[in-house]
Amino acid sequence: xxxxxxxxxxxxxxxxxxxxxxxxxxxxxxxxxxxxxxxxxxxxxxxxxxxxxxxxxxxxxxxxxxxxxxxxxxxxxxxxxxxxxxxxxxxxxxxxxxxxxxxxxxxxxxxxxxxxxxxxxxxxxxxxxxxxxxxxxxxxxxxxxxxxxxxxxxxxxxxxxxxxxxxxxxxxx
Numbered sequence: 001x002x003x004x005x006x007x008x009x010x011x012x013x014x015x016x017x018x019x020x021x022x023x024x025x026x027x028x029x030x031x032x033x034x035x036x037x038x039x040x041x042x043x044x045x046x047x048x049x050x051x052x053x054x055x056x057x058x059x060x061x062x063x064x065x066x067x068x069x070x071x072x073x074x075x076x077x078x079x080x081x082x083x084x085x086x087x088x089x090x091x092x093x094x095x096x097x098x099x100x101x102x103x104x105x106x107x108x109x110x111x112x113x114x115x116x117x118x119x120x121x122x123x124x125x126x127x128x129x130x131x132x133x134x135x136x137x138x139x140x141x142x143x144x145x146x147x148x149x150x151x152x153x154x155x156x157x158x159x160x161x162x163x164x165x166x167x168x169x170x171x172x173x
Contacts, residue, residue, distance in 0.1 A: 012060040012088065014137065015053065016122040019066030023078040023099060025049050026070070041077060042084035059086025061137075062128050064120045066092065069110075072097025079103045088128050091135065092143070093117050102120055104151045107159035117143045131155065 029035075029042035046053040063082070070078070071090035078122040079102045082090075089109035103110040109130035120137050121127075131152060133144045147155065153171040157163035163172055 002173060012058060012062065012126050012128070014120050014122060014124045014126050015050070015057065015061060015063050016120060017049070017063065017065045017069075018069050019093075020071060021049075021065050021068060022072035023075055024072055026078040027075075027081045028073075029073075032075070042081040045081045045085060057085050057087065060088045060128075061086070062088050062126050063090040064092065064117055065090065066117065067094050067114075069095050069149040070091075070103070074098040074102070076106070077106055078100050079106050083108055089130055091117060091120075105160040107155060107157075107162070109147065109151075110156055111144050111147070113142075113145055116144075127163055 016104070025046065025048065027041065027045055028047055031041055031047060034043045035041075038153065043054045045057075069090060079099065083106050084101075087108060089111065090103065091111045091112035094112055095103075095110055100110050109128075111130055116135075119142070124138045129135070130144060132146060133146060135142050135144055135168050150171045154160050154163050157166055160170070
């Protein structure tokens, strides 16, 4: 099943964050699935930084961050909460390595674009197409850095596990 949630059109918006957004900022540990249930944990995404986020984010919206997005714990439920909310992708200046892989494995594009992030503002309208390598923000077009073949294979399938189901192998095998 192809991933139809990794692009967004001009009716979507940017949610802009700063540097060093850690996994506990994305989903505080006290709201982990074990604590509040599998059906509820995503409702607490960015509960401490942007309490309105989980109720107002729209499928196809894109997150923009600074340096070292996703540092801290390697817990997968932080990116999983973003997936459940329909976030189309994240463009940041840089990513913590494990969090980057968790995002890609779950089918969420993670684009390191330090040269373009500062041009984007909170709530700017965005069209986002990471596979074809472009983003349009506030009527200005930007090229995105290439994803790499491995990540692109996963994202086109929808997730790492979906890729395995479709091809009976992992990317690169």
